[in-house]
Amino acid sequence: MRLSALAATATLMLGGWLGAARADAAAPSLAFPLACEIGRDCEIQHYFDRDPGPGVLDYRCGQRTYQGHDGLDIRLKDLAEERAGIAVLAAAAGRVAGLRDGQPDISIRAPGAASVAGKECGNGVVVDHGAGWVTQYCHLARGSVRVKVGEAVAAGQPLGRVGLSGDTEFPHLHLTVRHDGRAVDPFSPEPGAAPGSCVARSPLWDAAALRRLAYKPGAVLNTGFTTAAVDNGGIEAGGLPAPDLAAPALVAYVRLIELEAGDRVELILTGPDGAVLRRTLAAPLDRQKAQYFAYLGAPRPVAGWRRGTYGAQVRVLRAGHTAITRSWTIGL
Structure with a gap:
């Protein structure tokens, strides 16, 4: 918006x-x-x-x-x-x-x-x-x-x-x-x-x-992990619940500011062994976005979450190159 x-x-x-x-x-x-x-x-x-x-x-x-x-x-x-x-x-x-x-x-x-x-x-x-x-x-x-x-x-x-x-x-x-x-x-x-x-x-x-x-071509405002789907209001409020081994889902979220028309936002969620659990690449933005949020999650496996470090990465692809990127992790 x-x-x-x-x-x-x-x-x-x-x-x-x-x-x-x-x-x-x-x-x-x-x-x-x-x-x-x-x-x-x-x-x-x-x-x-x-x-x-x-x-x-x-x-x-x-x-x-x-x-x-x-x-x-x-x-x-x-x-x-x-x-x-x-x-x-x-x-x-x-x-x-x-x-x-x-x-x-x-x-x-x-x-x-x-x-x-x-x-x-x-x-x-x-x-x-x-x-x-x-x-x-x-x-x-x-x-x-x-x-x-x-x-x-x-x-x-x-x-x-x-x-x-x-x-x-x-x-x-x-x-x-x-x-x-x-x-x-x-x-x-x-x-x-x-x-x-x-x-x-x-x-x-x-x-x-x-x-x-120092000038930036847009920026990452928030990143984190939580246990369910999120919206902009929840991210703005802060204090989203952090997942643990009992969490029903592992959800990575990000909020970015000042994206440009044509930008594509990629999110990747990885497990303790580095294997990709989920990946998504959004369609090109139809217009400039003063702020933009996205999330990507995976449900808890039948056998439960493995102990270890889970990771997430966001990339903003602009005119054939990576304009913005950020990685973050959580230990379960």
Whole structure:
């Protein structure tokens, strides 16, 4: 499915924004803004949309964004990670210029979810870095904001925790960088950079953040084993029951993000001796998928499960090559 727009609201900001963006010597050097590890408990879901027209284009000429997206979305792998508490960190030193707290943590798709019109950012914080530069942090957890307006903050200082507030379907941080009131792409902020240049030009990120934010052609968000068929909601909730020797079935599951039209997803389930128990290769995707889940299972044999290590592998086949792959195991 195509995830709904996760726009940051201008009403959290202090007044209207005017002027043109430009990178200069006064631009802040941005550190990674979350206490999580890309590839382990979080992933990049969307980049800044650099296409000025009706199309979409990220800074590497891919489509890991959506129309008009004005920031970077870093997504937690599931709601269990949100409940554990992942800190949102100030990307650079500055002073708190605005905030909001008290908005509920609930998916906009959930029954009974209230309108978020005018509060799309949900709970959030704005930090002013001087010389016209600000960063805005959206979708924080209710009651988690730890700073006050006017407070000076250091780079890496916790501002709050990732939540599910505002215009969002899943827990993530939406980070917007603005200069003189206009949102800029932190990977390529120079206004003269061609939208199709396909490289980072004068990125605002520091070297450590750039390494952690290395571009991927899509990503694996979740993998695991459980005992029965699963759905996206079950994977998002986290905490699926793990199989043991008494399990009626051994089911491997995976959730991927930002797949492309034409991609084929292959899943393989293997036994302790490496023999293939089950294998499936899906038909080519008919369109881009912001997220995609699949599972593959085998029933318990009449003689029961053999003790040992069972494995699973996913491969995303794209234009004749393997674009994404991941393997995982479980011991029974």
